[in-house]
Amino acid sequence: MIAVLALIVGVVAGLLLKPTVPTALEPYLPIAVIAALDAVFGGARARLDGIFDSKVFVVSFVSNVVVAALIVFLGDKLGVGGQLSTAVVVVLGIRIFGNAAAIRRHLFHA
């Protein structure tokens, strides 16, 4: 409940503040979004599994974003930024998909 409220507050804050993203950080924004979604789905699944841990949630979110951005940054420097961001999206996408399937199993028992 409090998580949903906080999510809504974050959305509203983002809409109201409309922060301008520095152009240097622009390529990492989509990656950050994927990492954030992964953290959310992981947290939801952990909660349904009964092993949710707030510390793990926050740390995994932050580290996911940072590591994903770092990988893409490194790839950009080495000339394989596009491929590496694809790799990050694939890995995180698989995780999101698996977590969503687990959540579905929990909720609908199907």
Next chain:
Amino acid sequence: MTSPGRRSLNTAELLLAELVTNTLDPGYAAAARRREQRGAESSPHPPRWHDHVAIVVGCLLVGFVVVIAYVHQNRAAPDTATVHDALVQRVQQVQASTDQVAAQERALAANVESLRNAALGSDGGLSAELQQQELLAGTVAAKGPGLQVSLSDPVAPTPAQTAGRKGTVPVGAVQVLTDADIRSVVNQLWSDGAEAISVNDVRLTPTSAIRLAGEAVLVDFQPIASPYVIRAIGNANSLDTAFASSSIASRYQTLQGVSGISFTFSEQTSVTLPGSSSVMPRYAQASSSTTPTSTPSSSSTPSSTGGTR
């Protein structure tokens, strides 16, 4: 995957299987295990003060990041549209102001002319001479019989037009005509005895240039577009016959059949050409101070009027 299944997986396959099957962050399981080790006898969920704070902060961040990305992504597209619109608007604005200034300039020139005519009114000879010079320089509107030549690009490369063999018509060649075509027609008209020429209502002066910039033909730095109408004043009959028999005309008649341009020319009983804004020569000076206007080659009469006084 044929017989034993599990054991035949090598490292890479294990990695992939791990990726697909263990989608949950291993941190959760580890934390749960730690909790169990710490105290299985205590309550299963010991409320810690930072639990709620961490969840709130995390969810706040997630929502924030997602919305920023969304807003950013959707703002970029309208931004480019806005920039484009602004540029178009600016170009239109500047064009309008150019037109306005040109109109103002024409009005002022007319004013100057009337004032000058009033001043020169007593001496008819001088005024007539001035008018002739202005006509030659193309600074005043001119009227008279002449010829009108129209050239225009093919409308659209429709498949029906490609009646001939494949390859005879360049597909997608919408812009066939360039500055060279306009120039050759204009040159032909001059050599046929035209006294004044305008291209799409831009009067040609002794300093006019017809060039190509990007995809636009520029006449005296004014862009003109496809239906090119070239009007010339002169002896309508001789202009017509001379132009019709010229190689230029036959070339464009051929091109008309081949590449689908439209090319027509017709004798006109009365053509009105606009005046061009006068260009004052800043560097060129008459080589002798009192050169008679009738003879541009000043070397012919060196003795009588030569020398600076």
